[in-house]
Amino acid sequence: MTWCVYLTHPEVEIDPDVPIQEWRLSEIGRDRAALAADLPFAKDFQRIVSSGEVKAVETAEIVGGHLELKPLVMKALHENDRSATGYLAREEFERTADQFFANPDGSIRGWERAIDAQMRIVTGIRAVLRSVKEEDPVLFTGHGAVGTLLMCHLMGTPISRAHDQKRGGSWYRFDKDWLTSQSGSSLAWTEL
Numbered sequence: 001m002t003w004c005v006y007l008t009h010p011e012v013e014i015d016p017d018v019p020i021q022e023w024r025l026s027e028i029g030r031d032r033a034a035l036a037a038d039l040p041f042a043k044d045f046q047r048i049v050s051s052g053e054v055k056a057v058e059t060a061e062i063v064g065g066h067l068e069l070k071p072l073v074m075k076a077l078h079e080n081d082r083s084a085t086g087y088l089a090r091e092e093f094e095r096t097a098d099q100f101f102a103n104p105d106g107s108i109r110g111w112e113r114a115i116d117a118q119m120r121i122v123t124g125i126r127a128v129l130r131s132v133k134e135e136d137p138v139l140f141t142g143h144g145a146v147g148t149l150l151m152c153h154l155m156g157t158p159i160s161r162a163h164d165q166k167r168g169g170s171w172y173r174f175d176k177d178w179l180t181s182q183s184g185s186s187l188a189w190t191e192l
Contacts, residue, residue, distance in 0.1 A: 002129060002176035004138045005045075006147050007036055007063075009055040010169030010192065016087040021053045021078070025062075032169040033059045035192040036139075037066030039171075045069060046136035049128050051077040051143060060141040071141070076124035079143035080117040084110025097145065101161035114159050118149035122179065125150065129176050144168060151187050154178045165189040 011029035025033060036042060036059075045067060050060035052075035060071035080100065082088075088096060096109055104114035125140065132138055148164045154174050157163070170189040178185065 002132060002134055002136055002138065003173060004125075004129070004140060004176065005039075005041075005171050005173050006140045006142065006150060007059065007171040007192075008142060008144045008147050008165060008168050009033070009053075009059040012055050012168070014087075020082065020087060023053075023055050025055055025058045029055070029169065030058070030062060032192050033062040034066065035169075036063045036171070041137070041173075042067060042139075044137045045139045047072065047128075047132060048139045048141065049074055049077070050141040051075070051079065053078055053143070056141045056143060060139075063139065063141070072128075074124055074128060076120055076127075077140065077142050077146070080114070080145045080149075081112035098161060100145070101148075101159060101164070104159040114149060117146055118153055118159060121146040121150045122153050126179055129179065134176075144170075147172075151189075155185060155187055163187075167191055 010032035011026045012023040013026045048060050048064045048069050048071040050056045050071045050073050052073050057073060064071045099108040100111055100114055107113050144165045149159060151163050152159050169192045172187045172189055174187060
């Protein structure tokens, strides 16, 4: 059975003048991304698949460089679309993110709806897993919000920020079969 790890990008250089999708990892973020190559099961990865956003690609390239794997970029794995608001200061972002998770059927301030982002990430992950051998472990590098939406789907629970990561550069492991069974199994984020 294929098992997978979903890893979020760690710390980034926040620049309000740069589109969020183009933010790069900070020096701390780069150091923390390298820690993923030291996870006890990392040597088993056969494929790394990344969101197309710069910070996720950089995370995938750092881990892939240590493991001698070239990442595949899949644009559909991007973070929830927040382009309607662009950069928001921390407190305002957190309030808006709370609303995003609390009202998954509605567009909050023009953001992509949580249910749509969840369907997109689940569909994207399924598409990748259809193309891998049954026994090949896959590392996905991406983002916190859609990673949480995927986690909620895998556990068969309603969308909730209660399942959100506490810090970027966190990961969880899941089995390919969970995508279809919605197993009800519990998952939890682990920080690098």
